[in-house]
Amino acid sequence: SQQGEEDPQALSIQEGENATMNCSYKTSINNLQWYRQNSGRGLVHLILIRSNEREKHSGRLRVTLDTSKKSSSLLITASRAADTASYFCASTGANSKLTFGKGITLSVRP
Amino acid sequence: ETGVTQTPRHLVMGMTNKKSLKCEQHLGHNAMYWYKQSAKKPLELMFVYNFKEQTENNSVPSRFSPECPNSSHLFLHLHTLQPEDSALYLCASSSRTGAGYTFGSGTRLTVV
Numbered sequence: 001s002q003q004g005e006e007d008p009q010a011l012s013i014q015e016g017e018n019a020t021m022n023c024s025y026k027t028s029i030n031n032l033q034w035y036r037q038n039s040g041r042g043l044v045h046l047i048l049i050r051s052n053e054r055e056k057h058s059g060r061l062r063v064t065l066d067t068s069k070k071s072s073s074l075l076i077t078a079s080r081a082a083d084t085a086s087y088f089c090a091s092t093g094a095n096s097k098l099t100f101g102k103g104i105t106l107s108v109r110p
Numbered sequence: 111e112t113g114v115t116q117t118p119r120h121l122v123m124g125m126t127n128k129k130s131l132k133c134e135q136h137l138g139h140n141a142m143y144w145y146k147q148s149a150k151k152p153l154e155l156m157f158v159y160n161f162k163e164q165t166e167n168n169s170v171p172s173r174f175s176p177e178c179p180n181s182s183h184l185f186l187h188l189h190t191l192q193p194e195d196s197a198l199y200l201c202a203s204s205s206r207t208g209a210g211y212t213f214g215s216g217t218r219l220t221v222v
Binding site: 030031033035040041042043044045048088092096097098099100101102103 | 112114116150151152153155158166198200202206207208209210211212213214215216218
């Protein structure tokens with residue numbers, strides 16, 4: 001069964017606004033990762049948060065993890081047109097397999 | 111460049127052809143992966159290699175045949191594919207399974 005499910009499926013915002021994307025998963029995890037993919041390209045690893053961490057920052061990115069709700073969120077602050085891409089969450093369970101969701105399409109309007 | 115190089119970037123092949131996809135990494139990673147990405151579907155894990163040994167075959171049809179001659183190189187041999195096999199094939203590597211992955215840019219495969 002699919003481990004990560006992102007919400008919303010598509011998000012359109014104005015440049016300068018914050019973008020919040022959510023991810024839910026079903027089983028216990030070792031870590032949760034967020035990736036970004038520009039159209040037709042490979043995925044780029046953004047950030048990894050371990051199951052014993054609650055929040056992590058990297059530049060304009062902020063990731064939270066709530067293991068009691070089996071959910072994570074990715075916040076991009078002060079968005080830019082160049083942030084337009086698909087964003088994926090992926091979780092690693094006890095078997096160390098990384099399982100991806102379907103992704104969120106983010107459009108940032110200039 | 112991410113450090114994971116995939117060739118070719120684009121490939122069009124007939125259903126009776128035999129072709130190979132290549133992936134190369136010089137990041138010192140020990141695990142390498144093949145994923146298939148089709149429109150509107152989650153990434154599908156196909157194969158996992160850990161220290162050159164295949165540790166995962168995710169019920170992939172035998173018309174896809176992986177090869178990992180060393181920790182830096184990974185191939186996907188293709189033969190008698192079907193049109194539904196058209197997709198973006200992504201290679202990734204990681205220092206160990208469960209760590210952050212580094213992806214290549216992918217091979218866009220079209221089966222005609």
